[in-house]
């Protein structure tokens with residue numbers, strides 16, 4: 506029995522109008538769940554259980570971060586997990602091969618009207634996703650992107666990596682584009698490959714029970730539609746803001762492959778944090794894994810840093826953007 510794909514019905518009728526109450530509250534809810542997902546990943550980083558022995562301390566973690574292992578951390582972890590459990594129940598049930606094929610077909614469709622914006626316009630657009638007055642959101646999107654970029658810059662990392670920090674969540678724009686997402690579950694959250702067995706090291710692995718692919722004769726097998734050591738690039742990653750941005754930037758920037766990997770796999774915690782799916786890695790993928798792991802602390806742990814002054818930093822980053830984007834205007 507073929508899996509049932511959810512329709513990619515546009516949730517937001519008019520992408521130009523992001524001021525409607527309906528859209529504002531949907532965007533606020535997206536950000537709230539995205540923040541909760543981040544909290545869980547921060548706390549998972551702090552809790553190193555024996556079963557998750559593949560966890561490595563993130564390399565190049567910024568100074569000042571010491572993994573906490575106290576009772577309070579465990580308590581926070583369970584509380585945050587409760588908040589995101591329902592989210593993952595939906596995400597794990599609906600991320601099927603059929604859905605992913607449909608999402609990609611829509612993305613590449615010649616009839617899709619792709620909004621055209623510069624990177625900076627995209628950052629500003631993303632910033633309007635959530636009202637600044639929203640009590641659930643401590644930082645705006647632009648501030649989170651700039652904090653990540655600034656933390657990378659302060660540590661003297663290469664310019665392409667600084668830019669990657671600035672770009673990495675711009676895929677969330679998909680939430681505003683008609684037909685590119687169906688809700689929260691295909692925008693944010695941890696990612697994983699579809700078309701092969703869902704690994705036990707994914708968060709809430711029991712929630713995959715409701716995914717028809719978990720009973721599919723091919724997709725439920727260890728390698729599924731892939732060959733061992735096929736290379737990470739060949740995996741069809743679950744649809745979300747990571748994959749969306751990767752597809753946008755792959756053909757429109759001169760960013761190195763490490764940067765594209767940081768973007769494509771930044772939510773792929775089962776791989777970069779838990780050590781799952783290594784059987785698909787080919788020559789050269791170890792370097793990508795190192796790159797993704799190097800990037801992760803700047804995404805997760807830079808949020809406590811000082812709030813960046815967007816206007817003050819803008820000239821530096823505009824120049825940086827120009828360095829890696831031959832065409833200023835990007836098709837999203």
Ligand SMILES: [Fe+2]
Nearest residue numbers: 673674771772
């Ligand atoms: Fe992200």
Ligand SMILES: [Fe+2]
Nearest residue numbers: 649673674804
């Ligand atoms: Fe992020």
